Amino acid sequence: MNKRVISKIDIKNNTLVKGVQLEGLRTLGNPKKYADYYYQNGVDEIFLMDVVASLYERNNIGTIVKDIASDVFVPITVGGGLRSLHDISDMLKSGADKTAINTGGLKNPEFLVNAVKEFGSSTIVANIEVVRKGEGSYECFYDNGRESANISLRRWIDDLISIGVGEIILTSVLDDGMGHGFDENILSDIPVNLQIPLIVHGGVGSLNHVQALSKNDKVDGFAIASALHYSAKSYVMENTNNEGNYAYLNSGRVPLNIEPLSINDIKDIL
Amino acid sequence: MRRVGIIDYGQGNIFSIGKAIQKLQTEFVISENVEELSSCSHIVLPGVGAFPSAMRKLKERNLDKFIVDISDEKPIMGICLGAQLLFSSSTELGLNQGLGVINGDVVSFNSNNVSKLMNVGWRRTYVNSKRSDLALYKEQIDKQEFYYVHKFHIENCDKSTVQYLSRNQDYEFVSAVEYKNVIACQFHPEKSREQGLNLIHKFITK
Numbered sequence: 001m002n003k004r005v006i007s008k009i010d011i012k013n014n015t016l017v018k019g020v021q022l023e024g025l026r027t028l029g030n031p032k033k034y035a036d037y038y039y040q041n042g043v044d045e046i047f048l049m050d051v052v053a054s055l056y057e058r059n060n061i062g063t064i065v066k067d068i069a070s071d072v073f074v075p076i077t078v079g080g081g082l083r084s085l086h087d088i089s090d091m092l093k094s095g096a097d098k099t100a101i102n103t104g105g106l107k108n109p110e111f112l113v114n115a116v117k118e119f120g121s122s123t124i125v126a127n128i129e130v131v132r133k134g135e136g137s138y139e140c141f142y143d144n145g146r147e148s149a150n151i152s153l154r155r156w157i158d159d160l161i162s163i164g165v166g167e168i169i170l171t172s173v174l175d176d177g178m179g180h181g182f183d184e185n186i187l188s189d190i191p192v193n194l195q196i197p198l199i200v201h202g203g204v205g206s207l208n209h210v211q212a213l214s215k216n217d218k219v220d221g222f223a224i225a226s227a228l229h230y231s232a233k234s235y236v237m238e239n240t241n242n243e244g245n246y247a248y249l250n251s252g253r254v255p256l257n258i259e260p261l262s263i264n265d266i267k268d269i270l
Numbered sequence: 271m272r273r274v275g276i277i278d279y280g281q282g283n284i285f286s287i288g289k290a291i292q293k294l295q296t297e298f299v300i301s302e303n304v305e306e307l308s309s310c311s312h313i314v315l316p317g318v319g320a321f322p323s324a325m326r327k328l329k330e331r332n333l334d335k336f337i338v339d340i341s342d343e344k345p346i347m348g349i350c351l352g353a354q355l356l357f358s359s360s361t362e363l364g365l366n367q368g369l370g371v372i373n374g375d376v377v378s379f380n381s382n383n384v385s386k387l388m389n390v391g392w393r394r395t396y397v398n399s400k401r402s403d404l405a406l407y408k409e410q411i412d413k414q415e416f417y418y419v420h421k422f423h424i425e426n427c428d429k430s431t432v433q434y435l436s437r438n439q440d441y442e443f444v445s446a447v448e449y450k451n452v453i454a455c456q457f458h459p460e461k462s463r464e465q466g467l468n469l470i471h472k473f474i475t476k
Binding site: 244 | 281283284285286289290292293318319320323350351381385386387388390391392405419420421458460461462463464466467472
């Protein structure tokens, strides 16, 4: 069974952004253009994240989801600041197929329980932001990697399994945007008999980093941002009507350690 | 006139299905109202979520009877949970009766056969050689990859139906069923790229 390739699109103020360790956001342009490009190039799924929604307790990603869902016919997962059943149903109405929840679930696990009951396991994805705390110990964070929830990765995964979420996206905060590979040690905290899919996110900067996990049975897919975004660059710039901020792309720079990757190349090794 | 009625009983990604039908430039309506749905030429029964609450919500809106009544007259496409609801029973959260439009049961994947009970991702789908000569959608479904996300699947399906098969790891399961006017798909055609849109197009133009 082929592991999935998921393009992760972070959004702030209607613009695609990308940070390093979830901070220091760079503006890369119109998210819809990127989503179109990934769809045309064979991506398995799209993961849209409103990166400031949870911090500011607001949601305004709905129109972007609607726009993207009109032309992209692969599953779309939407996350960022979802904290009520109403928020989830709003996203589904905009064209999301699954919703990713982190902060809302850590602050109020009962919300996750109700979400699974109302919308079913397959609609509810747990997004875990994990940070290494000393030797072999990992802790869960919220508010886009800013605050510790004081709960270990192992315990939170156990909780999520008993709550009945349908899937887990594991974001390694310290690897995000670094392009030095995903911290494989985190996977030792994942139970071998996990019965739901696990997607890893954070750190992919070259094909070797995908290759390193391509035979790992615990990993069902990769969510990738920077390495895909810089491969989409020329398409996005050719198809823009000068809307949005392209100063960074125009500069022609690519962050250190990031090798732009095509979806095809990634799929070839999976 | 051709008009697709998407049954809205308060569960699932119904708007994704609307987007797909919109892309095919066909008129559609999303509704829970029996009268409005009766005026449609084609019916889509979507659904994500749990079987018992879906059945309850259908009953509350008299949609259970509506679906059974029209199943002899109008083309119906069931998707994911919507496909499962068309069968006789499901064991999700206890034994529950389904709509019984097609004889068959809905059961969970079993950890004796698969390590991941949630089957998520793109899987190649094949027509079962038995009765494949009767298949209406063979060209659209056979050997194509579709997107699946589910834990329960169809079993003990009526032998007179045309069946399609797919695999969760090495475990083979019934992934789509054709019976009279009905096509029941465990996968999500509305989320399965061009091949999914082709299948919906064939259903709409049938």
